[in-house]
Amino acid sequence: MLIRKAALKFRLYGGKVIDPHNQLEGNFDILVENGKIARVTPTGSTPKAPPESGVENIDVSGKIVVPGLIDMHVHLREPGFEYKETIQTGSRAAAAGGFSSICCMPNTNPVNDSSSVTEYILNKAETGGWVNVFPIGAISKGLRGESLAEIGELKEAGVVAISDDGNPVMNSNLMRRALEYAKVFDLPVIPHCEDKDLSGEGLINEGFISTITGLPGIPAAAEAVMVARDIALAELTGWRLHIAHVSTAGAVRFIREAKARGVAVTAEATPHHFSLTEEAVKDYDTNTKVNPPLRSGKDLDAVKEGLNDGTIDVIASDHAPQSSVEKELEFESAENGIIGLETELSLSLKLVADGILSLSDVIAKLTINPARILRLPKGTLSEGADADISVIDLEQSWLVDPSKFNSKSRNTPFNHWELKGRAVMTIVGGKIVMRDGVIQE
Amino acid sequence: MIWQRKHILGMRDLEAEEINLILETAESFKEISTRTIKKVPTMRGKTVVNLFFEPSTRTRTSFEIAAKRLSADTINFTVSASSVSKGETLIDTARNIEAMNPDIIVTRHSAGGAPYLLSKYVNSSIINAGDGAHEHPSQALLDMLTVKEQKGKLKGLKLAIIGDISHSRVARSNIFGFTKMGVEVRVAGPATLIPVDIEKMGVGVFYRIEQAIEEADIIMMLRIQMERQKGQLFPTLREYSRFYSLDLKRLKLAKEDVTIMHPGPINRGIEISPEVADGPYSVILNQVTNGVAVRMALLYLLAGGGDLD
Amino acid sequence: MGNKKKILDRLGIGRILTRISHEIVERNKGVEKVVLVGIRTGGMYLAQRLQKMIKDIEGTEIPLGVVDITLYRDDLSRKAVPRLRETTMPFSLDDKRVILVDDVFYTGRSTRAAMDALMDFGRPECIQLAVLVDRGHQELPIRPDYVGMNVSTSYQESVEVMLEEKGDEDQVVVI
Numbered sequence: 001m002l003i004r005k006a007a008l009k010f011r012l013y014g015g016k017v018i019d020p021h022n023q024l025e026g027n028f029d030i031l032v033e034n035g036k037i038a039r040v041t042p043t044g045s046t047p048k049a050p051p052e053s054g055v056e057n058i059d060v061s062g063k064i065v066v067p068g069l070i071d072m073h074v075h076l077r078e079p080g081f082e083y084k085e086t087i088q089t090g091s092r093a094a095a096a097g098g099f100s101s102i103c104c105m106p107n108t109n110p111v112n113d114s115s116s117v118t119e120y121i122l123n124k125a126e127t128g129g130w131v132n133v134f135p136i137g138a139i140s141k142g143l144r145g146e147s148l149a150e151i152g153e154l155k156e157a158g159v160v161a162i163s164d165d166g167n168p169v170m171n172s173n174l175m176r177r178a179l180e181y182a183k184v185f186d187l188p189v190i191p192h193c194e195d196k197d198l199s200g201e202g203l204i205n206e207g208f209i210s211t212i213t214g215l216p217g218i219p220a221a222a223e224a225v226m227v228a229r230d231i232a233l234a235e236l237t238g239w240r241l242h243i244a245h246v247s248t249a250g251a252v253r254f255i256r257e258a259k260a261r262g263v264a265v266t267a268e269a270t271p272h273h274f275s276l277t278e279e280a281v282k283d284y285d286t287n288t289k290v291n292p293p294l295r296s297g298k299d300l301d302a303v304k305e306g307l308n309d310g311t312i313d314v315i316a317s318d319h320a321p322q323s324s325v326e327k328e329l330e331f332e333s334a335e336n337g338i339i340g341l342e343t344e345l346s347l348s349l350k351l352v353a354d355g356i357l358s359l360s361d362v363i364a365k366l367t368i369n370p371a372r373i374l375r376l377p378k379g380t381l382s383e384g385a386d387a388d389i390s391v392i393d394l395e396q397s398w399l400v401d402p403s404k405f406n407s408k409s410r411n412t413p414f415n416h417w418e419l420k421g422r423a424v425m426t427i428v429g430g431k432i433v434m435r436d437g438v439i440q441e
Numbered sequence: 442m443i444w445q446r447k448h449i450l451g452m453r454d455l456e457a458e459e460i461n462l463i464l465e466t467a468e469s470f471k472e473i474s475t476r477t478i479k480k481v482p483t484m485r486g487k488t489v490v491n492l493f494f495e496p497s498t499r500t501r502t503s504f505e506i507a508a509k510r511l512s513a514d515t516i517n518f519t520v521s522a523s524s525v526s527k528g529e530t531l532i533d534t535a536r537n538i539e540a541m542n543p544d545i546i547v548t549r550h551s552a553g554g555a556p557y558l559l560s561k562y563v564n565s566s567i568i569n570a571g572d573g574a575h576e577h578p579s580q581a582l583l584d585m586l587t588v589k590e591q592k593g594k595l596k597g598l599k600l601a602i603i604g605d606i607s608h609s610r611v612a613r614s615n616i617f618g619f620t621k622m623g624v625e626v627r628v629a630g631p632a633t634l635i636p637v638d639i640e641k642m643g644v645g646v647f648y649r650i651e652q653a654i655e656e657a658d659i660i661m662m663l664r665i666q667m668e669r670q671k672g673q674l675f676p677t678l679r680e681y682s683r684f685y686s687l688d689l690k691r692l693k694l695a696k697e698d699v700t701i702m703h704p705g706p707i708n709r710g711i712e713i714s715p716e717v718a719d720g721p722y723s724v725i726l727n728q729v730t731n732g733v734a735v736r737m738a739l740l741y742l743l744a745g746g747g748d749l750d
Numbered sequence: 751m752g753n754k755k756k757i758l759d760r761l762g763i764g765r766i767l768t769r770i771s772h773e774i775v776e777r778n779k780g781v782e783k784v785v786l787v788g789i790r791t792g793g794m795y796l797a798q799r800l801q802k803m804i805k806d807i808e809g810t811e812i813p814l815g816v817v818d819i820t821l822y823r824d825d826l827s828r829k830a831v832p833r834l835r836e837t838t839m840p841f842s843l844d845d846k847r848v849i850l851v852d853d854v855f856y857t858g859r860s861t862r863a864a865m866d867a868l869m870d871f872g873r874p875e876c877i878q879l880a881v882l883v884d885r886g887h888q889e890l891p892i893r894p895d896y897v898g899m900n901v902s903t904s905y906q907e908s909v910e911v912m913l914e915e916k917g918d919e920d921q922v923v924v925i
Contacts, residue, residue, distance in 0.1 A: 211636040212453060214553045214574030214613055284554030328532055328562075330552035332573070462833070469818070469834040478870040481821040511821075741821075741834070 008430070009033050011049055014061030015391065020364035021067065021371075021380040030065060031055070032387040035430030040383060060391050063424060066363045067379045068100025068131075068388025071341060072370040073165070073190075073244060073268060073316035076102075076133070079120060080109025085321035085408045087121065091129040093319070093341040093407035095433040098423025100388035101132040101378050102319075102341070103370075105165040106143070113138035113149035115157035122158050130433050131426070132388070134376065139164040139178045139189065145171055148181060155185040160374040163190035165244055166291070168226055170196055175230065179237040188240045188266075188373055193226035193251065194218075194292065203332055205293040209278040215331060218293055224250030231258040234265055242373050243267040245318050247292040249302030256311040266373050267306070268314035271347035272338050272413065274303050280413055286327045286334035287413045290320070304356045307365070314373065315365045317344045321409030339407050343400060343414050345392065349421035359394075391425035398422055406439065444742045448560045448567040451576035452617035460621060464586050466738035467731070473510060474733060484513035484744050490543040491517045492535070493570070494550040499705070500570050500579070503729070504547045507736035513744070516541070531555060532562050539563045545743055548572075553610075566743040574608045579739060580704055581614035583732040585622065587724050588659055590731070591700050596623035601653040601695075603685060604663030604712060605634045605674075611704040612663060616642050629653030630685060633674040650685050657695040661702045662687055662712045678711055688714035692722075700724055757901055758922035763882070766898035767796070770880055771803040773896055774849055781808050783847045783875065787815040789864050790835055792853030795915040796882060800851060815839040815871075822863035843872030853911040855881040855897070858890035883922055885909045 010032050017028040017040070027043035049055035076090040085093075087104075094102045104121065106112030112121065118135050125133035137154035141147050143164045151162055162182055169175045169191065182189050199218040204210050206217025227243055231254055234241040246252060246267045258265050272290060277297050280288045288294055306312040317340025326335040348366065351357045357365075371379030378388055400417045402410040426434040433440055442458050452460075473479055489508040491501050496519065508515045520534060531550070538546065545566045548556055553573030560567045571577040589595055600619050606612045606628050619626050620643045628635060629647040640646050647653040654660055665685075667678050675681050692699065701713070701722040709715055758766070778784050781804060788797030794816045801814050818835045850864055861879055868877060880896035885903045901924065903909060908925050912918035 206637055208638040208641050211639050212613065212642065214572075214576070214608075214610060216574075217637065284557045325530075328530070328558075330531055330550065330558060331554045332552045466834045469836050472836055472838075473821075476870060477872075481870070482866065483821040483823075738834075 009054055010056040010058055012058050012060045012065055012389070012391070013048070014043055014059055015063045015065035017065045017381065018360050018363050019067055019381040020360050021368040022382060024381065025360060028065075030381065030389065032389075032427070032430050035387055037381055037383055037385050037387050037389075040381060060425070062393075064359070064392040064394060066390050066392065067367040067381050068426065068428065069098050069345065069366045069390050069423070070101040070370045070376070070379055071099050071317050071319065071344065071366075072103045072314060072374060073270075074102045074104055074319035074341065075107065075321065075337070076104040076121075077321055078108060078124060079117065083408075084323050087124040087133060088128040088130070089406065089408040090319070090321070090341070091125065091131045091133060092439055093339070093405060095130040095426045095428070095439060096406045096437070097341040097343070098345045098390040098392065098426050098434075099131060099341060100390065100426055100428045101134065101376065103134045103136050103160060103374065105136055105163060106138040107166045111138050111143050112136070112159070113141050113143070113154070115150070115153045118154055118157035118159055130439065131428050132378070134158075134160045134374065136161045136163050136165075136190065138162065139169055140174065143167045145169050145174060148174070148178060151178075151181055151187065152185050155187055159187065160376065161188045161190050161242070163192070163244065165190065165192045168192050168194040168196060172229060172233065176233050176237060179233055179239040179241070183237065183239040186375070188242045190242045190244050191226070191230050192244050193223050193230060195222045195225045198222035198225065203289065203293070204281050205278040205295045207278055207296050209282050213282060213284065220248040220250055220295060220299060223248045223292055224254060227251040227254045231255070231263055231265055234258075235263050238264070240264045240266070245270050245273065245292055245316070246303060246306065246312055247273045247295050248299045252302045252306040252311055256306065256309070259311060266313045267311065268316040269303050269307060269312045270316060270318045271340055271344050274300060274307065274351065275347050276300075276413060284331045285413060286329065286331055287338065287411050287415075289331060289334050289336055290318075290338045291336040304351070307351065308356050313365060313369045315344070315348050315362070316370070317341055319407075321407055322411045323409055327411050337411055339405070339409055339412050342405050342407065343412060343417075343419065345423055346398070346419035346421050347414070349394065350419070353420070387427055387430035389425075389427040390423050392421060393424045394421045396420070396422045396424070444745070447743070448556070449578055449739055449743065450556050450560065450567065450569050452578045452581050452614045452621070453576065455578070455618075455621070457621045460582070460585070460618060463582055463735065463738050463742065464589060466741060467582070467586050467734040470734040470737040470741070471730070473737075474730065480510050480512060482512045483741060484508070484511040487513045487545070487744050488541065488543040489513045489515050489545045489547060489740060490538055490541070490565075491515065492538060492546050492548045493517070493519045494548070494555070495571070497549055497571065500549065503732045504568075504570060504579075504736050507733050508740055510733070511737055511740055513544075513740065516543070531558060535559050535563050539565065545740060568739055568743065571610055573610065574613070575610050576614045576617075577610040578614050578618075579732070579736055580611050581618040582739070583728055583735040584615055584661070584702055585618055586731045586735055587702065587727050588700065590727065591724060592658060595619070598658040599625045599627070599656060600659045600661065601627045601629065601657040602661045602663065603629050603650050603653060603687065604665055606630055606639065606663070607634050607636045608666070609663050615661065616644055620644065627653045627657070631675050631681070650687070650691060651694055654687075654691065654695045657699060659700045659702060660687060660695060661704075664704065664706065664708060665712050682711045686712055686714055687717050689716050692717055702728065753925070755924045756921055757924055758883075758899060760920035763920050763922065766882065767799055767803060770896045770898060771800055771807060774800070774880070775804060775807055777878075777895075778847050781810060781812050783845065784849060785813045785815065785841065785843070785846045786849050786851060787817055787839070787864075787868065789850065789852045789860060790816060790818045791916070792911050792913070793851040795913050796853060797851040798915075800849075800880070813841045815841065817864055817867045819860055819863040819867055822866045824859065824863070837867065839871045843868060843874045846872070846874045848874045848877045849880055850877055851880045853882050854909050855879070855884040855894050856887055858888045858892040861892050862890055882911055883909055
């Protein structure tokens with residue numbers, strides 16, 4: 001971690017604590033000591049620490065205090081694509097967005113399919129990162145979908161899951177073996193569900209917008225087919241499957257049904273898939289080009305319903321930085337991807353305003369749920385836990401301005417959106433890394 | 442109405458009254474092409490750049506003649522795939538051309554939406570002369586002008602578009618244009634060539650040519666391209682021709698004074714039988730004359746509308 | 751503004767056109783090579799009237815053309831695009847004595863545009879200009895040959911020629 005000026009011992013007082021893990025909701029003060037949460041006490045029950053005690057009193061009254069947010073699906077682009085993002089800039093964006101932990105996908109160059117790449121990432125995160133970085137390893141060597149990566153060694157080096165994200169594992173037998181093998185090392189498998197034959201040369205969702213723009217479509221069934229296959233394989237192998245970026249009604253239905261039968265499947269949705277539809281693509285804005293594509297209104301409603309009834313456990317950004325070189329192009333030549341770390345929390349809070357989720361549910365999907373899936377000792381305000389804490393101001397309205405982002409890239413379709421609710425403090429291991437929107441250099 | 446639009450990106454954006462103004466203006470321009478001196482000084486000192494990323498002699502020539510008859514200076518850039526592969530992006534190319542201060546850039550590109558991208562990065566007016574499978578607005582406008590001349594009106598007519606609707610920018614532009622002018626549009630082809638949700642564009646969808654052309658005033662036959670479909674969209678040209686070609690027998694289902702259109706070039710004997718292609722219904726040469734008039738109208742309207750104060 | 755001053759009524763317009771008809775016949779020593787070309791739209795109706803009157807005098811119907819000067823204007827792109835209307839010139843202008851007819855003579859720019867247009871239809875022997883009203887403020891070295899009425903106006907004023915053909919009562923007003 002960078003050396004940051006931060007109080008070693010401080011007390012957050014007056015805030016409203018929401019900790020879904022401990023089912024805690026109310027006004028509590030939190031005392032942080034030596035990087036851990038030392039005590040959580042009802043507000044007013046303990047007197048303010050006197051100045052000579054060396055404890056800084058931080059007034060967070062009127063704010064919401066939650067476990068440090070976790071984004072289990074981001075692309076940090078390092079090694080290999082440092083012009084798009086680095087571990088340093090990506091984790092800085094995370095800190096700015098209220099996230100104290102992020103998990104980075106293995107589609108780097110070289111691919112994170114070996115312990116040396118995992119170690120490289122962890123080392124970079126340790127020396128230059130702003131938040132906790134947990135690497136996700138590859139399922140297959142080179143993400144080619146042909147043979148298994150060295151999953152055991154990856155686990156030893158520190159990966160928390162395996163995924164070929166961006167590339168679906170088209171070979172069903174390899175997927176089966178990946179699930180069986182990952183079981184040995186207690187690593188969840190995160191598939192990118194897309195039948196490449198069905199999606200073909202598709203660029204956007206197949207529907208009215210693909211029809212009027214003449215852009216080739218990707219049918220919703222391309223996702224549903226693979227979700228169904230992977231659920232069948234999870235049943236066959238008895239191992240844990242976490243479906244990345246669910247975007248279609250069909251996928252939500254299959255996951256709901258599988259959960260009801262007790263299959264060990266969990267799922268995530270991204271803010272862009274629950275905030276935007278294919279409508280956003282109709283003027284060829286390449287910042288709306290993403291895989292899976294922005295879908296129809298019905299799909300968006302189904303994703304929201306899935307979030308609401310617990311079918312979708314996690315909100316994750318699929319933060320995918322792309323430089324202008326890859327976005328200021330003809331639509332068909334532009335790369336997929338939307339950056340999300342700095343808008344994710346605000347867009348998620350919109351679900352509360354829209355009556356889809358309670359505030360506590362939103363926080364659970366950004367904290368304890370991903371922590372449980374990845375078996376991380378995070379996402380909680382339990383006494384003794386790492387002091388990873390986020391403070392949120394629900395009332396703060398702000399205008400999205402990509403030029404002010406901490407991320408190295410600017411590829412967001414939410415430019416000029418007026419959003420409400422924002423992280424005002426991010427604490428990682430007892431160190432304040434962001435305060436009032438300012439990274440604590 | 443006062444013309445205020447800066448770019449012609451597609452028929453999707455145009456209002457019915459704008460289409461009317463373009464067609465009326467084009468009708469007036471037709472007279473100029475009948476003069477001994479086929480040139481007016483209207484766009485003297487203005488520069489029109491034809492920026493083509495896809496070869497097209499017919500459309501480019503038509504725009505060039507249109508610009509010349511209005512006394513504009515024209516410059517043609519045909520950008521081959523090779524210079525793009527050298528790493529020069531569309532925006533780089535456009536910015537280089539912009540340095541010459543053109544008033545209007547007419548562009549064709551194999552990528553759908555490329556003219557939208559250009560319009561965001563250059564100050565000139567952009568005319569889309571065909572982008573991917575998206576739109577080809579000047580073709581639709583000349584088709585509409587031709588039909589209007591043939592039938593004396595547009596409203597209330599029945600138009601059947603037959604063939605590969607999915608990959609056709611001409612079909613898309615014509616559907617947008619004709620439906621806005623009150624024409625009943627039907628499309629027909631094998632289900633594999635009809636894009637999803639197309640009925641939301643306000644057209645009737647048929648899978649049999651016979652149903653689509655019944656009582657039709659105009660039939661538009663699209664060119665069928667075997668090479669792009671690798672046998673997955675329909676089995677063979679022979680079978681396609683058997684079920685979807687326009688022959689004399691099928692033609693009887695349409696109105697007696699039916700007009701047959703084809704954006705060309707025709708695969709004789711595949712989408713149209715030779716007897717029909719050479720019959721008295723075809724208006725292909727009118728389409729060429731009208732193409733110049735419509736393009737003059739577009740250039741004229743954009744050249745004047747640019748500096749509205 | 752809003753003050754309308756009527757400067758010509760129906761009878762006045764009639765008398766002027768009759769006089770101009772006679773002047774045209776006299777000046778051209780008959781109407782053998784004479785053709786009328788009206789500038790859209792006001793000049794077009796006046797040219798039609800002159801055609802009829804000259805027929806009453808000479809017994810022959812002289813050819814009539816209509817020119818739309820929109821495409822020859824020098825102010826395209828300085829304001830909203832004017833609506834383009836058709837030009838009809840069903841005869842060659844080679845060696846003809848062309849009487850160009852307009853309703854109001856102002857700066858001379860419309861006349862210049864109309865003359866450019868005429869040149870595209872042949873090489874006339876001469877072009878003469880007939881106008882109902884000359885309101886002054888000429889900006890080019892062009893003067894009308896036949897003037898119905900001279901009126902001095904300011905730049906702020908406008909002269910409107912209202913005609914039955916346009917659905918109005920015949921009159922000329924200064925606004």
